[in-house]
Amino acid sequence: MPSQPPLPPLLAPYLSTQPESSLTLVSSILGATSNWLILRFLHAALSNSSNNAFIGLEDSPDSKKKKVVLVSFLRGWEFWKAEAKRLGLDLTRLAGKQQFAYVDGLSELFTTPKPAGNTLPTLSAGSPAPARTTLPLRYQPGTLPGRSPAQANNPIGQGNASGPINSEPGVAKKLNFAGQGLTALDALERDISTVIAKLKTAEDDEVLLIIDQPDFLLASTGPSYAIGATEMMDWATGLQQAAHATVLTLAADSPLLHNAPVASNQMSTPVESEHAVFAIGLAHRAQSVMQLRTLETGAARDVSGVLRISRGGGWSTGAEENLEEKELLFYIQRDGGVRVFGRGES
């Protein structure tokens, strides 16, 4: 099968331009994950500037630099690094050049912080490198890389500029959830916006913030931590204010959306109802919504799933209303390349 361009031409207009202070919601289900789409967002934002750097245009003053902050709650740094490499993006190098920052919301989110100086031997047992031969699907439970405390000793936000390849270059910050309710969320928000501010060296830098699956944070805390969908949405809004544009992914599997009663007094679990409120509320705020799902008719050999792009419920200016709503099919090849085509085309 021929290798595909890293940016599918049909998707390019949706991926490369995000209007200012807009929110793009990417929803995925278990059978159709959003990793490939996030990687395309990364590529669309970062590849131009890396080309510029290659031909020596890096410091041209009038070109707006696009920068990306990726906050991931469900997948580790190793995964993103390896998958981006397949698209030709060297995230470590880009992080060194202050164009990209990775915020790790996975490995230490719920570990108690260790005292400084307590260095552990740097071994990453139990965190195998992501399989490169398979499709970028989510990891099997239990093999989440980065859960091991071995990688915990990166000095926060330092050492990136100096360049040497230490244990985990490129990870700008590891999030740690401590405390309760709004104070804990505020701390996370502060951490992320510090990273954004640090990356934003010039005034007209456009920082694209990608938050990968913050619904995990909601599901793992929940009402017992006094965190609900409203608090999470406020948290996302706060981050939106710090960045130029925001892309947010979350799960939209039916049990998470449809078990919560809208009107009746039928019982539902906190996860079901909070997740539904969170997902629907964000779709109401978003300027565009990209929904990934599998084919309704079952599995097919040459189609991995369906991507539906629609306008969200948020306020938009006239220009944004020109977003064309579309439904496309996509196919993820063995080599990680993605082909995107309309129904009936091939």
Place this chain on the structure above:
Amino acid sequence: MAPINLSHRRTHNLLLISKLLNLRDTASPFTLLLDSLEQPATPLLKEYIRRAKLSKVHVTLISFETLRKPDGVDAFISARRKSPADIMSEVASAHQPAKITGPPQRRLILIDAINPLLSSKKQDPTFQLASFLGSFITPRDPSAPKADASLVVAYHSDTPGPIQTQQTVYKPAHLSILTYLATSIITLHSFSHILAQKAARDRSLAPPVFGLEEEQDGVILGRLDRLSGTGAAEGIVLELEHRRKSGRGVLEWYILPPASRYSAACVKEVVSLLDDNVLYNPPVELDAGAGDEEPTSTFELGLTERQRRDREGVVLPYFDAQYGDGPGEGGRILYDMGEEDDFDEEEDEI
């Protein structure tokens, strides 16, 4: 029958919606907009703002969801992480009535979504939705110059409500309170969906559902520009329930065309009745009588005017029999000779 009814509705109900949207005479102090992902309320809120600007009404937007101040809004109040009391005082201070004398200046207060306020975790148990909303319409300080305030609140009807706890299980649901308080309720629908549902109903099929109601894995939003079979149907359908002061309710369906179809300074009413829409109610073909057109033939099968008159003049025997000229008289054949008839001797006597 029906056309008279329609023209009556057209005059009265179009006047009503234009009064409501133009905020004239405070026809509706509290309007509730029930929207969903399939048809968000933003186009209607924009229309409210546009009309308010035309008539120089002060616009306040209390934002629970919006990040940036939209065009045309005079006071933008971000309600993120604020307590209801803070919001109330900010709204009160956002607008100072200019003159104590003079006619009271009108004011429009918009809330882009009330759901976050209602499902917030840190909600004060003493929080009263009714008094919160009421405070916007009637200022707490009675000596303050009275401003004619209209409140327009959007509620996402597809968002699940908060989980009922021990404390809230006996309280009415927020939506019930809102619909009880509202003087007008506008439910928004997408026009293309209404058309698709009507097309299905016309064929006695189950109407299709869209978006979340499909309950399909991975589908949050069903809205697409072009649904198959509906063509380029744009616009939003407003289902209005207005409660008059007398208590009588008015139910009507309207359609608001997309903002690109008219200029921002357009003063003429753009909303029309849904029943008047060409796509929803295609005009009945004028030559509907084409079915009983005469078959083509070499014979003249019609009647001339005179023939018709004569035929109507014929008294049929059973009418004659009812005059009761005595038994046996009924049933005779009545015949008036016309001038073109020639008398036939051999015929039975008449």
